[in-house]
Amino acid sequence: MKHCSAVYSEMYGKENIHMKTAVIYWSGTGNTEKMAESVCAGMKEAGADIIAACDAIAFGCPAMGAEVLKESEFEPAFSSFESLLAGKKTGLFGSYGWGDGAWMRDWQDRVISDGAELIADGVICMNEPDDAALAECRDLGAKLAA
Ligand SMILES: Cc1cc2nc3c(=O)[nH]c(=O)nc-3n(C[C@H](O)[C@H](O)[C@H](O)COP(=O)(O)O)c2cc1C
Numbered sequence: 834m835k836h837c838s839a840v841y842s843e844m845y846g847k848e849n850i851h852m853k854t855a856v857i858y859w860s861g862t863g864n865t866e867k868m869a870e871s872v873c874a875g876m877k878e879a880g881a882d883i884i885a886a887c888d889a890i891a892f893g894c895p896a897m898g899a900e901v902l903k904e905s906e907f908e909p910a911f912s913s914f915e916s917l918l919a920g921k922k923t924g925l926f927g928s929y930g931w932g933d934g935a936w937m938r939d940w941q942d943r944v945i946s947d948g949a950e951l952i953a954d955g956v957i958c959m960n961e962p963d964d965a966a967l968a969e970c971r972d973l974g975a976k977l978a979a
Contacts, residue, residue: 919948
């Protein structure tokens with residue numbers, strides 16, 4: 834069994850947008866796998882439509898790799914949305930482990946150069962969020978919804 838598009842489940846499975854998608858399939862020689870990839874591509878296009886329809890969006894991803902977004906899953910999805918962010922109220926959040934938040938600074942620079950309206954500094958916390966970090970996240974949500 835294989836699956837794809839889990840990133841979209843994660844990205845859209847929270848709070849306001851109740852949209853969970855998955856493609857579960859088995860393929861021996863790759864033919865059905867090719868079909869599954871097209872089903873996933875259709876889901877991505879639908880995701881892009883959702884972003885275009887939103888007034889405000891929060892994106893969350895931890896520091897991964899070497900101070901980057903999760904390369905195999907989140908990065909390709911996020912980069913496919915970037916052309917839709919111009920003028921959009923945008924918030925960023927994510928946890929990190931041992932760095933100094935460089936991934937978030939780079940991510941902020943990136944959405945600003947995409948033309949997004951970054952409504953606050955990205956909310957970061959080391960490892961598990963404590964009450965203060967969760968309060969910052971609530972503030973971020975409130976600013977996005979204002
Ligand atoms: C493969 C991998 C790479 C990571 N790279 C970084 C990094 O470059 N900088 C950093 O501060 N933390 C890094 N971390 C730590 C994660 O950002 C941290 O554990 C975070 O809390 C995970 O968040 P999550 O529970 O939402 O996945 C990495 C963790 C893993 C597993």
